[in-house]
Structures are given as structure tokens and as C-alpha cells.
Amino acid sequence: MAISKQQFRLLIVAEILLAVATGxxxxxxxxxxxxxQVYADSLGTLPSPDSFVVLMGTTVLLSVxxxxxxxxxxxxxxxxxxxxxxxxxxxxxxxxxxxxxxxxGPFETIFLSMGEMLxxxxxxxxxxxxxxxxFQREASTNYQ
Numbered sequence: 134m135a136i137s138k139q140q141f142r143l144l145i146v147a148e149i150l151l152a153v154a155t156g157x158x159x160x161x162x163x164x165x166x167x168x169x170q171v172y173a174d175s176l177g178t179l180p181s182p183d184s185f186v187v188l189m190g191t192t193v194l195l196s197v198x199x200x201x202x203x204x205x206x207x208x209x210x211x212x213x214x215x216x217x218x219x220x221x222x223x224x225x226x227x228x229x230x231x232x233x234x235x236x237x238g239p240f241e242t243i244f245l246s247m248g249e250m251l252x253x254x255x256x257x258x259x260x261x262x263x264x265x266x267x268f269q270r271e272a273s274t275n276y277q
Contacts, residue, residue, distance in 0.1 A: 136262065136264055138267060141264050142207055144254065144258070145203060145206055147251060148248055148251045148252060148255065151244050151245075152244075154240075154244040155241055158238060158243075159237075159238075159241050162238035162241060166236055170234075170235075173234040173236055191227055195220055195224060201213075202216040202217040206255075209267040209268050211269065213268075214256075214259040214260070217255070217256070
């Protein structure tokens, strides 16, 4: 069964909604999670001020690039799928490097894990399924 453009776009929207849900879950996490994070931070696991500046700058840059990539994916632009993969490839190692200890609540973990799995499914669909034809048509129609 082939996936349609609308179904692929729904997957992208679902990933966005999971990211928003993760943000809300982070904001409304329980006081126990906050206390454990404060304790972990008191052990000296906070990033240095220089590392914090890099973290914030990288977060802003990746957020802007993500908006551009998602917009391109919704329009089935070939460059957008490559930008999306580059963003994913940069996000995971930077997260581990810049935030050595991160305490997450259960809902935050669930939404984050679901979003990561969905991101992997989107990449697989973009490159290894009939959906890849939607991205390749852009190059062939530009030269006609």
C-alpha cells in the first residue's frame, strides 16, 4: 500500500504535535522530577557558561533550520529531506554533549521517544519508499 502526500504530511504534523506535547510535559512535570534535576545540577553536572551559550545558540539555529526543513518537506522539496537528516544527525550527539544529566518525567519521555521513532519513520519513508518519488519530481520538473 502506497502512502499519499496527505498521509506523509500528517506524519510530519504528528511529529510537530509530539514535540509540542513534549514541551508541555516538560513544563508541567512533577515536583519530584524538578527536585531530582536540582539535585543532579548541584552535583556539578551543569554545563559551563560557555557551553550554555553554545547550547542556546545551537538550539536557536537548529530550531530555525527545522522550521525551514519542515516547510520544505511539506512542499516535497528534495533539499528539505537532506536538511532534515542533517538536523537529526546533529541533534542527537549535541544533546548528549551539552546536557550531561537530564531528568525527564514519564510523559516527557514517552512523547520524546514517540517523536524520535516517528522521525526515523519519516526518514525511512523519504528515502526508501514510494514517497521518495514525490521529492524526486521536483528536480525533473524544474528542467522541463
